[in-house]
Amino acid sequence: MNPKNEQEQVVLVTGAAGGIGAAIAELAVARGHRVMLTDVDEVAVVSRARSLGPRAAACMLDIRSSAGWTRAFEAAEAVFGGVDVLVNNAGITHTRVARDLPEQQHRDIVEVNLLGTITGVCTALERMTARGRGHIINVCSMTSFLPLPGYATYCASKFGLRAFHHSVAIEERDGPLDFTLIHPPSTRTGMLAQEMADPSCAIAFAEKSYAPQRIARAVVDAIATKPVEVVFPPLAGRVQRIAGVFPRLMRRVIPVAEARGLRQRERLLSHSDAHR
Ligand SMILES: NC(=O)c1ccc[n+]([C@@H]2O[C@H](COP(=O)([O-])OP(=O)(O)OC[C@H]3O[C@@H](n4cnc5c(N)ncnc54)[C@H](O)[C@@H]3O)[C@@H](O)[C@H]2O)c1
Structure with missing residues (x-):
């Protein structure tokens, strides 16, 4: 995509x-957008925004806090003007099979990934509708199509997010807002490093992983193209969606993928040991 064709937007x-x-923030700034970076980790987000220059600013936001959402929108409005695009990206995981995960961690996953994102969408709906325009991009997961072992509550939170996203988009179909849902596959971030530490979610390594910059490209492209839903990889992602529809098929193919993931995880671990 030619960056010159993109209209400059205020992106939170x-x-x-x-x-x-x-x-996402880095690429959006590079494409000429103005970006309010937010995170629960204030020190890290302020430093990240500083590294991106005058088109970036930062504010602390724990997405579980309704008051925090109001403050973040107000901060963006004060620095750059009204928010054109909300990218709801923050999420967490706690790995381990469900029976071994402490109850609080089950709750935390739902509080952040589902309820936190819902709070953000509701805040944006009100403020963007009042402005007469806006685009809500929710970062979900391929696990919203295919439930995986080692992540039961994470998958449930993302299944819930997909349902919420499309329900709201349909409710708002006659309004001025656009809605896009993006489903990253395994992506090489702190979250994947967390998964590497736990063999119960080795299925994360069954397929090739992506660089975060590749997912960022899909998100920032979506600011201009406004797709309804983006899956990764484009073709195999469709196969995963189909497998998720048929439970018997799912029960057969997932253990095979899990065994492949375990082998691949061992290979990656021994490779990183060899380079120490
Ligand atoms: N990495 C993957 O393999 C993968 C795959 C599919 C989907 N995703 C999704 O992509 C999104 C980004 O994941 P990532 O891999 O970059 O994770 P990450 O752990 O590398 O980064 C997540 C960021 O969110 C912040 N955060 C955590 N809790 C927060 C809260 N309550 N409020 C505000 N910020 C909070 C963290 O401080 C961190 O900066 C998540 O929604 C995740 O579920 C990731």
């Missing part, structure tokens, strides 16, 4: 201190 990104969110 959550979880922008690191990983996919930082890559």
Whole structure:
């Protein structure tokens, strides 16, 4: 895409201190947008914004906080003017099979990935509708199509997010807002490093992983092209969607993929040991 064809937008990104969110902020600035980076990690997000120059600013936002969302929108409005695009990217995972995960960690995943994102969408709906325009981009996951072992509650939070996203988009179909849902596959960030530490979610390594910059490209392209939903990889992603529809098929193919993921994880671990 030719960056010159893109109209400059004010973009608010959550979880922008690191990983996919930082890559989105960096590319959006490079494409001429003005970006309010937000994160629960204030020190890291402020430093990240400073490294991006005058088209970037930062503010602390824990997406679980409704008051925090209001402050973040107000901060963006004060620095750059009204928010044109919200990229709801922040998310967490806690790995381990469900029976071994402490109850609080099950709750935390839902509080951040689902309820936190819902709070952000509701804040944006009100403020963007009042301005007569806006685009909400939610970063979801391929696990919203295909439930995976080692991540049960994470998958549930992303299944819920996909349902919420499309329900709202349909409710708002006659309004002025656009809605895009992006589904990253395994992406090389702190989250994937966390998954590497736990063999219960080795399925994360069954397929090739992506650089965060590749996901960022899809998100920033979406600011101009406004697709309804983006899956990765474009072709194999469709196969995963189909497998998720048929439970018997799912029960057969997932253990095969899990075994491949375990082998691949061992290979990656021994490779990194060899380079120490
Ligand atoms: N990495 C992957 O393999 C992968 C795959 C599919 C989907 N995703 C999704 O992509 C998004 C980004 O993931 P990532 O891999 O960059 O993760 P990451 O852990 O590298 O970064 C997440 C960022 O979110 C911030 N954050 C955590 N809790 C927060 C909260 N309550 N409020 C605000 N910020 C908070 C963290 O401080 C961090 O900067 C998430 O929604 C994740 O579920 C990631």
